[in-house]
Amino acid sequence: MQLEQQTGETDWNGTVPNAFDLRILGFVGVIAALAASLNVPYGGIAFALVAFGILAGGGLVVHALGQRKLRRITDGLVERWVEAGGEIESVTRSSGGMRTEWTIRTTAGTVTIGGVAVVPIARLSVEWHGVSDSMDAADAEANLDRLADSLFEEIFEIGSETDATGLRTIPQA
Template sequence: MQLERAARQSRWNGTVPSAFDLRILGLVGVTAALAASLNVPYGGISFAVVAFVLLAAGGVAVHVLGERKLRRITDGIVERWVDAGVAVEDVTRSSDGMRTAWTIHTTEGEDVTVGGVALIPVARLSVEWNGVGDSMDAGEAEDDLDHLAESLHEEIFEIGTAPRRI
């Protein structure tokens, strides 16, 4: 599939910032503490501490991998939209650390929020614009990124106009 460069220029610098979710990290910490505390009667405090460290490190790694997957999907969507002629001003974090989400600011006045659940085994992608939202499995979204970017482009930017192929 060949993408065409449109006449409109994008001011996007090509990077999607990191967006970690403190709620997920808190959940990881609480779950690791609970699971580690169950080990106290059987292995003692030292065993529980080791279990907590291992479980917390694994949970943080799972969240980091999920965040990276969602960031790659967001980056891929924006790149394909820019190639299709959408003038993207910037991509920013949508919140102060309480969500894994980014807002794509365009010159056409459409702000699109892309984010989701950033835990790699159950990662979900969500896309919201003008009060309309959609979500899907992040693995499926990444596998079919061309189709996802094209269908979102048509829904968001081409309502009432002749469709353009990305």
Template sequence: MQLEQSSRETTGNWSGTVPSAIDVRVLGLVVVTAALAASINVPYGGLAMAAVAFALLSGGGIALHLLGERKLRRLTDDLVERWVAAGGEIEAVTRSSAGMETAWHVHTPGGEIVIGGVALVPITQLSVEWQGIGDTMAAGEAEANIDRLAESLYREIFELGSATQHA
């Protein structure tokens, strides 16, 4: 808990960038799965074939995670930029490592918005959560409709959210 608090203090104002969130747990899962899948090749093709299979599977899995993380980071950055352009106040954007989800916490005066999802390219999902209410969609769908998504989330979070807090 101390580490999380100190990292938030150092990023008091949003600098205009979203931090990288490469998830070591996902990379570990990819490597373990690749090792298990490659071990099947030992009786049939020997250690050399298993080593080649491990290298291909783990390299491919790591690349897919990096591409998924990049896509989620770009979506997060696009949403935050559009909110700031529309007049939303962003204090900071920090990354989180809770659970098996890659996530960023967008700190606003009205509360914390969590943007994240599963960062593995073929199944990359974007999720947005605010005040315990969340929504999930395919990252490709979110990317195709980013303007409409940012606008509807802005209305819900910054306009309606601030109206209910003042009431």
């Protein structure tokens, strides 16, 4: 009788979920309303409404572009890790403060990738075992292959040699 070996079940379907953040959109709306209200004494209600529309629309666009950039980077990293032999169990949308984040569950542990999803100041942050590193999102996207290789080595190769506390263990000879 042959027993079936069960490989780790995955919830990952090969895509990274969208991450529009309502808190950032709410923040953009409040700032647009405040800025537009300053125009009431000078241009009237009509001018303030036009200013609100322009500011809110601009804020929505910069958030959408920032979210797409961070999602593209996350998708690229996960794709390269899978190609290199890393096992991805799931990729889910998470949130922390005003950051847009994805939680990636791997066989080596949980990795959180995210950042501020506003395109002119978009920053990418990668956290694993309580240690995080951040960089400009444009730089991360331009050097995605090198970033994926270094993170793969740290997470999947060195990470497999760590114990439950995240401390690196030295293999016994």
